[in-house]
Amino acid sequence: MNEYLFEVENLNVEIDSSHILKNVAFSSKSGSIICVTGVSGIGKSTLLKTIGQILKASSGHISLNGKKLDNRALNIGYVPQDHGLYSWLKVKGNIVLPCKIKKIQTDQTHYLEIVNKLGISNITNRYPANLSGGEKQRVSLARGMILNPDILLMDEAFSSLDTFSKLAAYELFLSLHKKFKPTTLLITHDLDEAIYLADTIVILTHDKCLQFDNIAKGLKKSENNYEYFYNQISSLIKGENINEKLY
């Protein structure tokens, strides 16, 4: 148990007397990428909002490095599906806003490193309305990373991008993650995306929460494994019985 430092234990969430999440439990090493997937309406976004403390859990426990999650004590970054940029602020204003919320000075070196890595240093004086979808996505990611977050929450962050922008965004995200190592929870409908990015995949079903670890290393080595894994997860989501222990 000690090797897993990000833990969600028996998490239950009720909204208007409706049980949205039932006994959700998973854990992973801090600094890993956890992709949460499952069919629509299963509660993936609810899980993300609960971890981000936007919603309150009815019961259960979320902890990082043995300490209960507290968004005032920790830095949590959030990258929404629709970019969530503020139209009245320029790109730079959007990126550094989390620093204002936390009432801290923006670390200029860190800021420059992020905007340079994401290739948005030339658009920091523009308003979001004048950006392309890919640029908005990168700005949103920069805002999520500006505080060097302990936890990065991404709610279908790549889903609005076209295939080419998506592949570029994956690489940018992975390079940023490699450098700053935030524990990342990525909600996705896209199994390819989950398998490509994740260290751990969490699948939410109506009555279960299944976890598969060490994904990236195992899958990148062999295409056959990739297909096998993809089929196994697809079957599981469709409700077929499979052996949960895949590796």
Added chain:
Amino acid sequence: MKNCIKICASAILILLSWHFSSIMISKNMLPAPYPVIKNTVINFSGDLSIHCLYSLKRIFLGITLAASIAWPLGIVLGYFKKLDNLISPIIYILYPVPKIAFLPIFMLLFGLGDVTKIAMIFVIIFFQILVNTRDAVRVINPSLFFPLKVLGASTPQLFIHIVAPYSLPVLVSSIRIALGTGIAVLFFSETFGSQYGLGYYIMDSMMRIDYIGMFSGILILSILGLILFTLTEYTEKKLTNK
């Protein structure tokens, strides 16, 4: 630039219509534009500008007072639904009442001075800003708050960084919409117990059968309205077209 050309073209069209109407009617009560414009230019350096400043002061104070109360109140009501449920019935009762009906009440309460006139502009613009701001804040997409809420942002921080800037264009657009009615009511209220203001100037000129002076007042009032309307429209565009 295009807008400027459009406004100039419209002004020329209005002046031409006015000119031909005055020729057709051929009575003192409808003077031609040229003597009116000439009289306006001559008198503006004199008492006409003082009347204009009085009206402008009343409009400015009325708008500022209304905006500084109605905008934050609209934000709070739009954000806190339970509070809105409590206050809304009062707004629904007062909002449809023709605001001109408040004039005798204000005259009795505040007398015939500036306060009554400012209060009239205040009530007209107040409800427009309050209702529009509240409605705009109500429909803010909740996901807009998430990037800041995960950081533990407090409610005042959400107000300052999201709700206020989001609803700022609504504030300006409400002022723009209410401005026309505000100026009309100001004109009306300045005809009672005033010695300064464009409403007084116009009515006083009419009583003295100085129709050129009367039209000069109307011309200045129209220009004042146009300037204020253009200013608010420009500000609104600047705030929304980013």
